[in-house]
Every structure is written in C-alpha cells, then in structure tokens.
C-alpha cells in the first residue's frame with residue numbers, strides 16, 4: 001500500500017489499485033476489543049483492472065439487511081474475467097461488513113447506520129472510520145459509484161434505481177443514463193430526507209457520478225429484486241464501457257418518477273399491526289385508504305385507517321407487520337411534472 005494512503009486513513013490493506021489483473025483481498029479496519037487490542041474487521045474487496053477506461057466503485061451491504069446487492073455483487077467479483085474489463089472495478093459486496101454478517105441495518109459494533117456517517121472521520125467509531133476510508137481513499141479514484149440498496153426489514157419496494165435531484169444538470173443526465181441502462185421499472189429522482197451525511201451526497205460533493213437503488217426488501221431475497229440487480233449491474237457496466245456486449249433490454253422500460261412532496265409518505269400515527277390495502281405498483285388517489293392499523297392487544301378497538309396524502313403509485317410498503325408511531329407504512333411515486 002502506498003504511504004500516502006496510510007497517512008490518509010486508519011484502514012489498511014495489501015490491495016494495489018494500480019495493479020493490472022484481479023485481486024481478491026480484504027480491507028482491515030481496526031477494531032480494538034477486550035480480548036484483541038490489535039484486532040481488525042476484514043472486509044472483502046476485489047479490484048479488477050485492465051486496459052483503459054473508467055473506475056467504477058460497486059458497493060452493496062451498506063445496510064446489512066439488504067441482500068440482493070450483496071449476492072449479485074459477490075457473484076460478479078467471483079466470476080468476472082479481467083480480460084473482459086476495460087477500466088477498473090472496485091467491488092465491495094458488503095461494505096458495512098459487521099452489519100451484513102448480523103443481517104441488520106445498523107452494525108452491532110457501534111449501532112450506527114453507515115449511510116448516515118459520511119464523509120466519516122478517522123477518530124470516530126467503526127462506521128465513521130470506514131466511511132472516512134471510502135471518502136478519503138476510494139472516492140478520489142472513482143468516476144462512478146453504483147451503491148445498491150433494498151428495503152431491508154423496514155420496507156418492500158418495486159425494484160427501482162434512485163438518484164438525487166441535482167443543480168448540475170450534466171451530472172444528473174449521467175446518472176439518468178446509467179439508470180436507463182440498469183433497466184429497473186422505476187428510476188426515482190428525489191430530494192432525499194436527511195441526505196447530508198449519506199454516501200451519495202459525499203459522492204456528489206466529490207464530483208463522482210452516483211446512482212443507488214431500492215431492489216426488494218422485507219428482510220428476504222426478492223426474486224424480482226435479485227433478477228433486476230443482476231441484469232442492472234451488467235447493463236450499467238456495459239453502458240459505462242467497462243464490459244463489452246449489448247444491453248439486456250428484455251424488461252420493462254424504465255419510467256422516471258419522483259416523490260413530489262411529503263404527502264407521498266404515509267406514516268403510522270400510533271403503534272399497531274399494519275395491513276397494506278394495495279400491492280406494490282398500484283395506482284392510488286389522495287384520500288384513498290392506504291391500509292389499516294390493527295390493535296391486537298384490544299380486540300374491542302376498531303382498526304385505524306391510514307389515508308394516502310397524494311395521488312400516485314405505490315413505491316413501497318411496510319416490510320413487516322408491527323409498526324411504532326412515526327414509522328412510514330407506504331411511500332408513493334408520481335410522474336415528474
């Protein structure tokens with residue numbers, strides 16, 4: 001590893017980002033424990049470099065309970081022949097590795113959401129140190145970040161790519177073109193809630209073209225979600241000229257949609273067991289009942305009906321039955337105006 005990288009980060013590795021061919025190794029993130037002061041958490045990383053072309057950072061498992069990307073990205077790392085690549089691929093199937101091994105959104109080490117820790121800081125806890133490594137070492141090497149998510153335990157989504165609404169229209173056109181190649185049913189462009197400390201915002205601040213996704217959820221491996229993920233990764237890499245070959249266009253045409261305002265979020269006002277009334281993708285109208293909250297602890301109490309605050313299509317619904325007050329139970333998307 002180059003001395004400059006050691007000076008920039010607490011994470012160390014024998015990976016050489018300039019070496020031609022394929023390297024499958026680990027990032028070592030220091031994690032001092034009672035029984036191992038010099039202990040590290042080892043995060044698998046594969047780097048494939050050949051010829052000339054863009055550098056794509058492909059990441060999954062930023063949230064540990066989002067599985068489709070972890071499977072598809074690990075598969076790609078295993079199967080890709082360097083001779084078929086033009087450019088450089090930095091592949092990390094399970095970036096927030098302790099969360100992925102625990103099957104949870106947050107890591108059991110510090111109870112943090114990695115996607116709220118960017119750009120990170122070297123003196124912080126595990127997630128901060130990891131986010132800092134990505135920001136300080138990986139992003140300066142990167143032209144495009146494809147960071148794939150799903151709904152986790154919380155939500156279940158129509159397979160979708162996502163990107164932020166940007167002032168830089170040229171950058172936005174780049175992410176939209178990748179999304180069209182990816183080929184999920186929806187590409188959702190949003191002004192995200194609480195986006196300041198996310199991976200995507202840090203990419204944007206560093207001039208890295210960024211695209212993300214919601215490819216299933218409900219704490220399982222979604223069949224349509226995994227299919228869309230596998231196809232989407234290959235199509236994106238072909239679009240970016242890292243791989244040769246024709247795009248697989250044997251799917252629905254991607255529709256560009258958005259979440260126009262907070263009325264698109266239906267929240268549970270109190271705790272209960274949520275019954276959704278509509279399947280994913282259904283067209284609904286403002287004022288329609290989104291579902292019912294059931295109170296199993298008091299059978300005499302009538303269910304509370306939650307209404308949609310907007311007219312659109314059901315992008316996602318609650319991924320598991322129980323909710324507490326303030327949990328979103330459904331989110332709608334609508335065509336751009």
Ligand SMILES: [Zn+2]
Nearest residue numbers: 063066149150
């Ligand atoms: Zn996620």
